[in-house]
Amino acid sequence: MENIIFSQKLYDAAQDVVDGCMGYEAPACQSACPMHTDVKQYVRLAGEGQYADALNVVREKIFLPQTLGRICAHPCEQVCRRNTEFNQPISVAGIKRFIAEQADDKANWDLTVGKDSGKKVAIVGAGPAGAQAAIELRRQGHAVTLFEKLDVYGGMMRVGIPEYRLPRDVIDFEYSYLDMLGVETRFGVEIGKDIPFNELCKQFDSVILAHGAHVGSIIPVEGHQSEGVFPAVEYLKEISKTQAFPKAGKRVMVIGGGDVAMDCARSSWRIGTEAVHQCSLETMETLPASQIEIEESLEEGVLFNAGWGPKRILSENGKVTGIELQKVLSIFDEQGNFAPKYSEECRTVAVDTVIFATGQVVADITDGALEQSRGGRYVVDPQTLATAIPGVYVAGDASGGAIVIQAMALGRKAALSTDRFLNDRELNDGRDFEQEYSYDSRLNVPLPENTENQPRLHGELRDADERKRDFKQVDFGFTPEQVTLEASRCLQCSCKLCMNECVMMNDFGDCPKQLFSDFIETKSMDPLLVYSCNACDQCTIACPKDFPMKEIFLGARVDFVKANGGNSPMPGHKGINMHQKLGFSRFFTMASKG
């Protein structure tokens, strides 16, 4: 039946469903991942033993599956339903690492690049942001040159994250993809020193700054200029390169509560330190570091002073001899501003080395051409990462990303802007900014029936006393059996609860959002769909938003009948009219007052 005129009321009702139906809403893990990796899908495939397929799903979004499988701060796990309900998130990163170890093969890497655009882009920094930007731009057909100050790939990921967490050969293996895609990398070239920034702008059609935040910041507490005080960046970088830090003593205090602080503390053991302490304004309960890092630090014997801030560094003859700590009462004032308050309670720890893991600052490599703000981050439009200079964009730590996966997303974002710039398109043209970064999932569904708490699995760790003395990897990762079991815990969060209930809608589509989008778009509906609804309301009962699908189907029937000379378009309904006539005929009816 063609050209049915459906009533506006019906279109409005359908639009309501399309706007609110959660059938296609990404689960929390996927929306929290700034690269929107289809976690649910690859976890399921991994659990089914389809490792190559699972890896393909990961590689659709990220080129560093094994790296991230080892070191990602996995925002997906934070919001995992099993975390919010039971505090036992799925080991997403561990599963990712496993499938990458099992199935990654260069022969399968997607080397598709776009037609040569004739445009040249310079990217400063070969960390995750620069690399991701390079990949995106090569796929668009642009020529890409990466300038890397170090003589190795990976940026801060390589010199900031210790080897026992991320073996360097893993980085090199995964980064070889850049070379295969035709990205030219110039190692050992420092922009702002070897080549001035303005020169770079002249030589290239567009520039992306992704050089990270490599300047350590030291809080100017009393005694901070003593010998034996170092920023975390310098400490980790040197340990990364040489597995040693000769300037350090035997008793180390690491100031800070994040993952970088844990890296510094745990690396300290590995360079031969005898005692490792930590202090931070945050208490044990509020430490920003990931739980696993805290646990492994504790296992290795790091002595925590969480909730104690540095008051002053003690020294003799200019050399550090200890640190005085002050108990923290609160970190923020009522307005939420950083304004730590301390009690009178103090404690002194005898140390000869103090490491400040209290944040890194971005160096200006533009010679003042770009404005910088807090922490040296360049001032950019947060949606497009555009700077005040047309064609210059900033990605990664230099623009405010805090973790590797965020840096990658910012790299991709900068590339999307660059590509538009190079094609003379508006920077906002055809973009959904929400999809370019993390967002809160709109999926709001009840826990599946009979969901029970099952503990999260961990890969096998080397014994703490043994592992803390070398740089070999700490975590052996999962066994195939563990992956099967761990993946089986995934709740595969999705809505489509109505589709579990309704037999017939599954014959016609995926979920109401799709069915009614099609209806609105094509201004037509399959009469068989309309006439297959039992009007039983089971879909509405299952729907967390109580959408009344029945009303739309029944409403559409009226329009079908109108367009069909007063009759149902269903051949099978021909008999109904006779049936109804008889049901109202005098022969079969009666009415009596009694």
Added chain:
Amino acid sequence: MAKKIFMPGCSLPSYNPEAVKKTADYLKKVFPDMGAVQKCCGKPTAAIGQAELFKERFGLLQADFDKVGAEEVIVACQSCMGMIKKGAKRQKPVSLWSLLPKIGLPEELRGKAKHSDAVFTIHDSCSTRYEKELQDGIRWILNELGYKTREPKYTRENTRCCGFGGMVVPANPDVATRVIQRRVDEFETDHVVVYCAACRASMMGVGTKSWHILDLLWGPVVMKNDDAPVNVLASPVKAWMNRYKSKASLIKCMNI
């Protein structure tokens, strides 16, 4: 007291005119002033989308209600209940199933099945999924009779459709069959009790032994190994003959 009439619906008279007769006779004994109307409520017409024709047809029923001075319509059909609730101008529906607990069962029927070894799964009609009092009434009746019952997983307000609703059977019989098959698959007993003759026909269509609650009320005590009554609704000629018989017995009952 409000003027009551009994309206057995369509599928019940087509299925079991004897049950209609006995129900009417019993109600008449309790409410001597009761009248009766046998006519369709027009739901099939509404369901296929013939909005104008439905108005016309429901108007005929409304005229009958008004003619006999009805204020309360005792319905044995859940579709009738919904249509009257929504559409009748001056009457309100009263379900037979919520009425019986109030007036009680004939004394000789109480506990008649207490020695039955059959266990009945209760299937609730989806069109009255939110009518708790009605559902309670069904359970009360079964309990009064002495039958053992079982609730399926999806029951009362969460009950699942028998596949008959929305005139799907003639439009998409394959879907209707899958819907009823899924419904019966969740039952854990061999016997099912329904209170809608169309639900019963759906179940019988896929070989599930089911009884209308009036079969249990007025018919013989059912044992585990008994067969269910024949699926009369599957043969239109017999069904229309039954409907005629039902009409005749109602007229007779009203004229006593």
